[in-house]
Amino acid sequence: MSEGSSGYVAAMPLLINSANRQVAGFAVATIGWILGTVSMGLVEWRIWYMNNTSLFPSRLASVGMWRVCIYHHVNNSSRATTCHHYTYHDTYLPLDIRVPQNLLLVASILGLLEKASIIFALRNVYIGILEKKATCNSFITSGILNIAAGICIFMAVFWNYYSVMNKEGIAFPPSFNMPFKPDTQRIGSAIVVACLAAFMILLSGLFFLSYKFPLDSQVHPEVSEM
Template structure:
Protein backbone atom coordinates (compact mmCIF):
# COMPACT_ATOMS: atom_id res chain seq x y z
CA UNK A 1 0.00 0.00 0.00
CA UNK A 2 1.27 3.49 -0.86
CA UNK A 3 2.54 5.36 2.20
CA UNK A 4 -0.03 7.63 3.84
CA UNK A 5 2.63 10.29 4.39
CA UNK A 6 3.63 10.35 0.72
CA UNK A 7 0.03 11.10 -0.31
CA UNK A 8 -0.52 13.99 2.11
CA UNK A 9 2.10 16.56 1.08
CA UNK A 10 -0.53 18.92 -0.35
CA UNK A 11 -2.58 18.60 2.82
CA UNK A 12 0.45 19.50 4.93
CA UNK A 13 0.88 22.58 2.74
CA UNK A 14 -2.85 23.27 3.21
CA UNK A 15 -2.36 23.31 6.97
CA UNK A 16 0.55 25.75 6.68
CA UNK A 17 -1.32 28.05 4.27
CA UNK A 18 -4.51 27.82 6.32
CA UNK A 19 -2.63 28.76 9.49
CA UNK A 20 -1.09 31.83 7.88
CA UNK A 21 -4.42 32.79 6.28
CA UNK A 22 -6.25 32.46 9.60
CA UNK A 23 -3.64 34.59 11.37
CA UNK A 24 -3.88 37.28 8.68
CA UNK A 25 -7.69 37.20 8.90
CA UNK A 26 -7.54 37.72 12.67
CA UNK A 27 -4.89 40.41 12.31
CA UNK A 28 -6.84 42.39 9.71
CA UNK A 29 -10.00 42.20 11.82
CA UNK A 30 -8.27 43.98 14.68
CA UNK A 31 -6.65 46.66 12.54
CA UNK A 32 -8.06 50.18 12.37
CA UNK A 33 -6.52 50.92 8.95
CA UNK A 34 -9.42 49.80 6.77
CA UNK A 35 -10.08 53.23 5.31
CA UNK A 36 -7.63 56.11 5.31
CA UNK A 37 -9.44 59.45 5.29
CA UNK A 38 -7.67 62.62 4.14
CA UNK A 39 -9.41 65.62 5.71
CA UNK A 40 -9.01 69.36 5.22
CA UNK A 41 -9.65 70.45 8.80
CA UNK A 42 -6.39 69.98 10.70
CA UNK A 43 -7.44 71.92 13.79
CA UNK A 44 -8.47 68.78 15.62
CA UNK A 45 -7.08 66.12 13.27
CA UNK A 46 -3.56 67.46 13.36
CA UNK A 47 -2.06 65.14 10.75
CA UNK A 48 -4.99 65.55 8.35
CA UNK A 49 -5.38 61.77 8.25
CA UNK A 50 -7.93 59.60 10.06
CA UNK A 51 -8.21 55.83 10.10
CA UNK A 52 -11.63 54.18 9.95
CA UNK A 53 -11.75 50.55 11.00
CA UNK A 54 -14.60 48.14 11.58
CA UNK A 55 -14.49 48.57 15.36
CA UNK A 56 -13.31 52.15 15.88
CA UNK A 57 -12.06 55.35 14.26
CA UNK A 58 -8.75 56.97 15.21
CA UNK A 59 -6.68 60.03 14.35
CA UNK A 60 -3.72 61.99 15.65
CA UNK A 61 -4.48 65.18 17.56
CA UNK A 62 -2.23 67.45 19.58
CA UNK A 63 -5.27 68.67 21.52
CA UNK A 64 -6.16 66.92 24.74
CA UNK A 65 -9.61 65.74 23.66
CA UNK A 66 -9.52 62.19 24.96
CA UNK A 67 -8.82 61.28 28.61
CA UNK A 68 -5.44 59.64 28.93
CA UNK A 69 -4.40 60.33 25.32
CA UNK A 70 -2.55 63.47 24.30
CA UNK A 71 -1.92 62.55 20.68
CA UNK A 72 -4.11 59.69 19.49
CA UNK A 73 -7.87 59.92 19.78
CA UNK A 74 -9.97 56.80 19.22
CA UNK A 75 -13.69 56.29 19.44
CA UNK A 76 -15.08 52.75 19.48
CA UNK A 77 -18.24 51.82 17.62
CA UNK A 78 -21.14 50.30 19.50
CA UNK A 79 -23.94 48.06 18.31
CA UNK A 80 -26.43 50.90 18.76
CA UNK A 81 -24.71 53.36 16.41
CA UNK A 82 -27.12 53.89 13.54
CA UNK A 83 -24.66 55.95 11.49
CA UNK A 84 -22.34 52.99 10.85
CA UNK A 85 -22.66 51.83 7.22
CA UNK A 86 -23.83 48.32 6.43
CA UNK A 87 -20.47 47.18 5.07
CA UNK A 88 -18.88 47.77 8.48
CA UNK A 89 -21.62 45.85 10.30
CA UNK A 90 -21.26 43.00 7.80
CA UNK A 91 -17.49 43.02 8.23
CA UNK A 92 -17.81 42.73 11.99
CA UNK A 93 -20.07 39.68 11.79
CA UNK A 94 -18.42 37.84 8.89
CA UNK A 95 -14.88 38.25 10.17
CA UNK A 96 -15.86 36.84 13.54
CA UNK A 97 -17.47 33.89 11.75
CA UNK A 98 -14.37 33.47 9.56
CA UNK A 99 -12.11 33.42 12.61
CA UNK A 100 -14.20 30.72 14.31
CA UNK A 101 -14.75 28.57 11.19
CA UNK A 102 -11.08 28.86 10.22
CA UNK A 103 -10.10 27.60 13.66
CA UNK A 104 -12.42 24.60 13.20
CA UNK A 105 -10.74 23.91 9.85
CA UNK A 106 -7.29 24.01 11.41
CA UNK A 107 -8.38 21.64 14.17
CA UNK A 108 -9.85 19.15 11.68
CA UNK A 109 -6.68 19.26 9.57
CA UNK A 110 -4.51 18.67 12.63
CA UNK A 111 -6.50 15.53 13.53
CA UNK A 112 -6.27 14.25 9.95
CA UNK A 113 -2.51 14.83 9.75
CA UNK A 114 -2.06 13.25 13.16
CA UNK A 115 -3.67 10.02 11.91
CA UNK A 116 -1.58 10.13 8.73
CA UNK A 117 1.79 10.59 10.43
CA UNK A 118 1.00 8.10 13.20
CA UNK A 119 0.13 5.48 10.59
CA UNK A 120 -3.52 5.13 11.61
CA UNK A 121 -4.90 3.92 8.27
CA UNK A 122 -8.54 4.73 8.96
CA UNK A 123 -9.86 5.84 5.56
CA UNK A 124 -13.20 7.26 6.71
CA UNK A 125 -11.69 9.17 9.61
CA UNK A 126 -8.86 10.76 7.60
CA UNK A 127 -10.90 11.67 4.53
CA UNK A 128 -13.73 13.18 6.60
CA UNK A 129 -11.35 15.32 8.64
CA UNK A 130 -9.71 16.64 5.46
CA UNK A 131 -13.16 17.24 3.96
CA UNK A 132 -14.32 19.22 7.00
CA UNK A 133 -11.07 21.18 7.05
CA UNK A 134 -11.29 22.03 3.35
CA UNK A 135 -14.91 23.17 3.53
CA UNK A 136 -14.16 25.31 6.59
CA UNK A 137 -11.19 26.96 4.88
CA UNK A 138 -13.23 27.82 1.79
CA UNK A 139 -16.17 29.11 3.84
CA UNK A 140 -13.84 31.23 5.98
CA UNK A 141 -12.19 32.63 2.86
CA UNK A 142 -15.57 33.65 1.44
CA UNK A 143 -16.50 35.27 4.76
CA UNK A 144 -13.37 37.41 4.49
CA UNK A 145 -13.79 38.12 0.78
CA UNK A 146 -17.23 39.74 1.13
CA UNK A 147 -16.34 42.50 3.65
CA UNK A 148 -12.95 43.15 2.06
CA UNK A 149 -14.51 43.60 -1.40
CA UNK A 150 -17.42 45.68 -0.08
CA UNK A 151 -15.22 48.05 1.91
CA UNK A 152 -12.79 48.39 -0.98
CA UNK A 153 -15.72 49.36 -3.20
CA UNK A 154 -16.79 51.98 -0.64
CA UNK A 155 -13.28 53.42 -0.63
CA UNK A 156 -13.18 53.51 -4.44
CA UNK A 157 -16.52 55.37 -4.45
CA UNK A 158 -15.28 57.77 -1.73
CA UNK A 159 -18.41 57.13 0.31
CA UNK A 160 -19.01 59.23 3.41
CA UNK A 161 -20.02 58.34 6.97
CA UNK A 162 -22.20 60.62 9.08
CA UNK A 163 -20.20 60.62 12.29
CA UNK A 164 -21.76 62.36 15.31
CA UNK A 165 -20.08 65.54 16.65
CA UNK A 166 -18.52 63.68 19.59
CA UNK A 167 -16.31 61.79 17.15
CA UNK A 168 -14.65 65.05 15.90
CA UNK A 169 -14.80 63.58 12.40
CA UNK A 170 -16.05 65.27 9.21
CA UNK A 171 -19.01 63.75 7.40
CA UNK A 172 -17.02 63.10 4.26
CA UNK A 173 -13.29 63.12 3.51
CA UNK A 174 -11.51 65.12 0.87
CA UNK A 175 -10.19 61.78 -0.38
CA UNK A 176 -9.74 58.30 0.98
CA UNK A 177 -7.52 55.32 0.32
CA UNK A 178 -7.67 51.64 1.15
CA UNK A 179 -5.84 50.92 4.38
CA UNK A 180 -3.41 48.10 5.08
CA UNK A 181 -6.19 45.85 6.42
CA UNK A 182 -7.72 45.41 2.96
CA UNK A 183 -4.64 43.97 1.15
CA UNK A 184 -3.92 41.82 4.20
CA UNK A 185 -7.48 40.53 3.99
CA UNK A 186 -7.06 39.79 0.28
CA UNK A 187 -3.93 37.72 0.99
CA UNK A 188 -5.84 35.88 3.73
CA UNK A 189 -8.61 35.05 1.25
CA UNK A 190 -6.14 33.64 -1.29
CA UNK A 191 -4.37 31.50 1.30
CA UNK A 192 -7.62 30.17 2.80
CA UNK A 193 -9.07 29.27 -0.60
CA UNK A 194 -5.83 27.53 -1.63
CA UNK A 195 -5.68 25.57 1.61
CA UNK A 196 -9.31 24.53 1.18
CA UNK A 197 -8.65 23.33 -2.36
CA UNK A 198 -5.60 21.33 -1.26
CA UNK A 199 -7.49 19.72 1.61
CA UNK A 200 -10.39 18.68 -0.61
CA UNK A 201 -8.00 17.14 -3.15
CA UNK A 202 -6.89 14.40 -0.76
CA UNK A 203 -7.29 10.83 -2.03
CA UNK A 204 -6.75 7.86 0.25
CA UNK A 205 -4.13 5.45 -1.19
CA UNK A 206 -5.46 2.23 -2.77
CA UNK A 207 -4.13 -1.11 -1.49
CA UNK A 208 -2.31 -3.30 -4.06
CA UNK A 209 -1.52 -6.65 -2.38
CA UNK A 210 0.55 -9.25 -4.25
CA UNK A 211 1.33 -12.95 -3.70
CA UNK A 212 4.51 -14.84 -4.55
CA UNK A 213 4.37 -18.26 -6.27
CA UNK A 214 7.02 -20.99 -5.72
CA UNK A 215 9.02 -19.82 -8.76
CA UNK A 216 9.44 -16.36 -7.21
CA UNK A 217 7.05 -14.58 -9.59
CA UNK A 218 4.71 -11.97 -8.09
CA UNK A 219 1.08 -12.67 -8.90
CA UNK A 220 -1.74 -10.12 -8.33
CA UNK A 221 -4.00 -11.15 -5.47
CA UNK A 222 -6.97 -10.54 -7.77
CA UNK A 223 -6.26 -13.92 -9.48
CA UNK A 224 -8.57 -16.44 -7.87
CA UNK A 225 -7.57 -19.92 -6.73
CA UNK A 226 -9.98 -21.42 -9.25
CA UNK A 227 -8.18 -19.72 -12.16
CA UNK A 228 -4.80 -20.92 -10.84
CA UNK A 229 -5.98 -24.53 -10.47
CA UNK A 230 -7.47 -24.44 -13.99
CA UNK A 231 -4.14 -23.25 -15.36
CA UNK A 232 -2.34 -26.11 -13.57
CA UNK A 233 -4.75 -28.71 -15.03
CA UNK A 234 -4.22 -27.29 -18.54
CA UNK A 235 -0.45 -27.53 -18.12
CA UNK A 236 -0.70 -31.16 -16.92
CA UNK A 237 -2.73 -32.13 -19.98
CA UNK A 238 -0.15 -30.64 -22.30
CA UNK A 239 2.64 -32.57 -20.57
CA UNK A 240 0.68 -35.86 -20.80
Protein backbone atom coordinates in the same frame (compact mmCIF):
# COMPACT_ATOMS: atom_id res chain seq x y z
CA MET B 1 6.15 -10.40 12.84
CA SER B 2 2.95 -11.60 11.20
CA GLU B 3 2.20 -11.06 7.53
CA GLY B 4 -0.70 -8.74 8.35
CA SER B 5 1.41 -6.62 10.69
CA SER B 6 4.23 -6.28 8.16
CA GLY B 7 1.71 -5.14 5.55
CA TYR B 8 0.36 -2.56 7.99
CA VAL B 9 3.84 -1.17 8.69
CA ALA B 10 4.69 -1.07 5.00
CA ALA B 11 1.52 0.87 4.27
CA MET B 12 2.22 3.63 6.82
CA PRO B 13 4.95 5.48 4.82
CA LEU B 14 2.64 5.50 1.79
CA LEU B 15 -0.20 6.89 3.86
CA ILE B 16 2.00 9.58 5.42
CA ASN B 17 3.54 10.60 2.08
CA SER B 18 0.05 11.01 0.63
CA ALA B 19 -0.61 13.86 3.10
CA ASN B 20 2.52 15.95 2.45
CA ARG B 21 0.53 18.53 0.51
CA GLN B 22 -2.05 18.70 3.28
CA VAL B 23 0.67 19.32 5.88
CA ALA B 24 1.84 22.27 3.78
CA GLY B 25 -1.79 23.34 3.48
CA PHE B 26 -2.12 23.27 7.28
CA ALA B 27 0.88 25.60 7.63
CA VAL B 28 -0.48 27.95 4.94
CA ALA B 29 -3.96 27.90 6.51
CA THR B 30 -2.54 28.72 9.94
CA ILE B 31 -0.61 31.72 8.61
CA GLY B 32 -3.66 32.85 6.64
CA TRP B 33 -5.91 32.56 9.69
CA ILE B 34 -3.46 34.60 11.77
CA LEU B 35 -3.29 37.29 9.08
CA GLY B 36 -7.08 37.34 8.81
CA THR B 37 -7.44 37.77 12.55
CA VAL B 38 -4.80 40.51 12.58
CA SER B 39 -6.48 42.36 9.69
CA MET B 40 -9.75 42.39 11.62
CA GLY B 41 -8.08 44.41 14.39
CA LEU B 42 -6.20 46.79 12.12
CA VAL B 43 -7.55 50.32 11.83
CA GLU B 44 -6.23 51.11 8.33
CA TRP B 45 -9.18 49.80 6.32
CA ARG B 46 -10.05 53.28 5.05
CA ILE B 47 -7.86 56.36 5.08
CA TRP B 48 -9.74 59.66 5.26
CA TYR B 49 -8.14 62.95 4.26
CA MET B 50 -9.86 66.11 5.53
CA ASN B 51 -9.09 69.74 4.88
CA ASN B 52 -8.21 71.78 7.93
CA THR B 53 -11.27 73.78 9.03
CA SER B 54 -12.47 75.37 12.23
CA LEU B 55 -15.03 72.62 12.75
CA PHE B 56 -12.86 69.65 11.80
CA PRO B 57 -9.19 70.46 12.35
CA SER B 58 -8.09 66.85 11.86
CA ARG B 59 -6.26 66.24 8.61
CA LEU B 60 -6.11 62.46 8.59
CA ALA B 61 -8.12 59.55 10.03
CA SER B 62 -7.96 55.78 9.76
CA VAL B 63 -11.30 53.96 9.83
CA GLY B 64 -11.23 50.33 10.89
CA MET B 65 -13.82 47.68 11.62
CA TRP B 66 -13.81 48.28 15.36
CA ARG B 67 -12.35 51.75 15.87
CA VAL B 68 -11.43 55.01 14.18
CA CYS B 69 -8.17 56.82 14.87
CA ILE B 70 -7.82 60.56 14.26
CA TYR B 71 -4.42 62.17 13.83
CA HIS B 72 -3.94 65.75 15.00
CA HIS B 73 -0.87 67.69 13.94
CA VAL B 74 0.66 69.25 17.02
CA ASN B 75 3.62 70.81 15.23
CA ASN B 76 5.80 70.09 12.23
CA SER B 77 7.58 67.21 13.94
CA SER B 78 4.85 65.42 15.92
CA ARG B 79 1.18 64.57 15.96
CA ALA B 80 -1.33 63.31 18.50
CA THR B 81 -3.61 60.33 17.97
CA THR B 82 -7.12 59.92 19.33
CA CYS B 83 -8.92 56.59 18.86
CA HIS B 84 -12.61 55.89 19.37
CA HIS B 85 -13.82 52.30 19.68
CA TYR B 86 -17.22 51.11 18.54
CA THR B 87 -19.15 47.84 18.44
CA TYR B 88 -21.73 46.22 16.23
CA HIS B 89 -24.48 47.55 18.51
CA ASP B 90 -23.67 51.20 17.79
CA THR B 91 -26.60 52.41 15.71
CA TYR B 92 -24.62 55.00 13.74
CA LEU B 93 -22.57 52.31 11.98
CA PRO B 94 -23.61 51.76 8.35
CA LEU B 95 -24.04 48.35 6.72
CA ASP B 96 -20.66 48.66 5.03
CA ILE B 97 -19.13 48.41 8.51
CA ARG B 98 -21.60 46.06 10.17
CA VAL B 99 -21.59 43.40 7.46
CA PRO B 100 -17.78 43.17 7.13
CA GLN B 101 -17.56 42.97 10.92
CA ASN B 102 -19.75 39.88 10.88
CA LEU B 103 -18.00 38.39 7.85
CA LEU B 104 -14.59 38.66 9.50
CA LEU B 105 -15.90 37.19 12.75
CA VAL B 106 -17.46 34.26 10.87
CA ALA B 107 -14.19 33.72 8.98
CA SER B 108 -12.29 33.59 12.27
CA ILE B 109 -14.71 31.03 13.75
CA LEU B 110 -14.61 28.90 10.60
CA GLY B 111 -10.83 28.98 10.80
CA LEU B 112 -10.92 27.59 14.33
CA LEU B 113 -13.28 24.80 13.29
CA GLU B 114 -11.02 24.01 10.33
CA LYS B 115 -8.03 23.69 12.67
CA ALA B 116 -9.83 21.05 14.74
CA SER B 117 -10.88 19.14 11.63
CA ILE B 118 -7.46 19.13 9.94
CA ILE B 119 -5.65 18.17 13.15
CA PHE B 120 -7.99 15.18 13.45
CA ALA B 121 -7.32 14.19 9.84
CA LEU B 122 -3.54 14.53 10.10
CA ARG B 123 -3.58 12.65 13.39
CA ASN B 124 -5.30 9.74 11.66
CA VAL B 125 -2.65 9.75 8.96
CA TYR B 126 0.39 9.98 11.18
CA ILE B 127 -0.63 7.36 13.72
CA GLY B 128 -1.61 5.03 10.90
CA ILE B 129 -5.36 4.82 11.32
CA LEU B 130 -6.42 3.36 7.98
CA GLU B 131 -9.99 4.56 7.98
CA LYS B 132 -10.53 5.96 4.52
CA LYS B 133 -13.97 7.43 5.11
CA ALA B 134 -13.17 9.20 8.40
CA THR B 135 -9.84 10.61 7.18
CA CYS B 136 -11.06 11.77 3.77
CA ASN B 137 -14.21 13.30 5.24
CA SER B 138 -12.08 15.32 7.69
CA PHE B 139 -9.91 16.65 4.88
CA ILE B 140 -13.00 17.53 2.83
CA THR B 141 -14.59 19.26 5.83
CA SER B 142 -11.41 21.26 6.40
CA GLY B 143 -11.30 22.27 2.75
CA ILE B 144 -14.91 23.43 2.72
CA LEU B 145 -14.46 25.40 5.96
CA ASN B 146 -11.35 27.11 4.60
CA ILE B 147 -12.97 28.03 1.30
CA ALA B 148 -15.98 29.44 3.16
CA ALA B 149 -13.68 31.46 5.44
CA GLY B 150 -11.69 32.79 2.49
CA ILE B 151 -14.87 33.85 0.70
CA CYS B 152 -16.06 35.68 3.83
CA ILE B 153 -12.82 37.66 4.00
CA PHE B 154 -12.92 38.47 0.29
CA MET B 155 -16.51 39.69 0.66
CA ALA B 156 -15.50 41.97 3.55
CA VAL B 157 -12.62 43.32 1.44
CA PHE B 158 -14.86 43.90 -1.57
CA TRP B 159 -17.54 45.67 0.50
CA ASN B 160 -14.95 47.98 2.02
CA TYR B 161 -13.37 48.64 -1.38
CA TYR B 162 -16.78 49.38 -2.91
CA SER B 163 -17.59 51.86 -0.13
CA VAL B 164 -14.30 53.69 -0.61
CA MET B 165 -14.65 53.85 -4.38
CA ASN B 166 -18.19 55.24 -4.01
CA LYS B 167 -17.06 57.73 -1.36
CA GLU B 168 -19.54 56.48 1.24
CA GLY B 169 -19.74 58.43 4.49
CA ILE B 170 -20.22 57.46 8.12
CA ALA B 171 -22.34 59.45 10.58
CA PHE B 172 -19.96 59.37 13.53
CA PRO B 173 -21.17 60.90 16.81
CA PRO B 174 -20.38 64.63 17.25
CA SER B 175 -17.92 63.76 20.04
CA PHE B 176 -15.67 62.10 17.44
CA ASN B 177 -15.20 65.47 15.72
CA MET B 178 -15.44 63.76 12.33
CA PRO B 179 -17.31 64.91 9.20
CA PHE B 180 -19.85 62.64 7.54
CA LYS B 181 -17.59 62.36 4.50
CA PRO B 182 -13.92 63.20 4.02
CA ASP B 183 -12.61 65.36 1.21
CA THR B 184 -10.86 62.30 -0.19
CA GLN B 185 -10.46 58.73 0.93
CA ARG B 186 -8.55 55.62 -0.12
CA ILE B 187 -8.17 52.01 0.93
CA GLY B 188 -5.63 51.27 3.63
CA SER B 189 -2.97 48.66 4.26
CA ALA B 190 -5.38 46.39 6.13
CA ILE B 191 -6.89 45.51 2.75
CA VAL B 192 -3.56 44.06 1.60
CA VAL B 193 -3.26 41.95 4.76
CA ALA B 194 -6.85 40.70 4.42
CA CYS B 195 -6.42 39.85 0.72
CA LEU B 196 -3.25 37.88 1.46
CA ALA B 197 -5.04 36.05 4.28
CA ALA B 198 -8.00 35.17 2.04
CA PHE B 199 -5.71 33.93 -0.74
CA MET B 200 -3.72 31.70 1.61
CA ILE B 201 -6.86 30.30 3.24
CA LEU B 202 -8.45 29.52 -0.14
CA LEU B 203 -5.23 27.91 -1.38
CA SER B 204 -5.01 25.68 1.68
CA GLY B 205 -8.66 24.72 1.21
CA LEU B 206 -7.84 23.47 -2.29
CA PHE B 207 -4.91 21.50 -0.86
CA PHE B 208 -7.22 19.77 1.61
CA LEU B 209 -9.84 18.96 -1.01
CA SER B 210 -7.17 17.44 -3.26
CA TYR B 211 -6.30 14.71 -0.75
CA LYS B 212 -6.54 11.19 -2.14
CA PHE B 213 -6.40 8.17 0.10
CA PRO B 214 -3.71 5.79 -1.24
CA LEU B 215 -5.35 2.61 -2.43
CA ASP B 216 -2.30 0.52 -1.63
CA SER B 217 -2.55 1.47 2.03
CA GLN B 218 -5.91 -0.19 2.54
CA VAL B 219 -4.45 -3.14 4.39
CA HIS B 220 -6.47 -5.35 6.67
CA PRO B 221 -4.23 -7.12 9.16
CA GLU B 222 -4.65 -10.86 9.19
CA VAL B 223 -3.94 -13.29 11.98
CA SER B 224 -1.09 -15.51 10.90
CA GLU B 225 -1.32 -19.23 11.39
CA MET B 226 1.11 -20.65 13.93
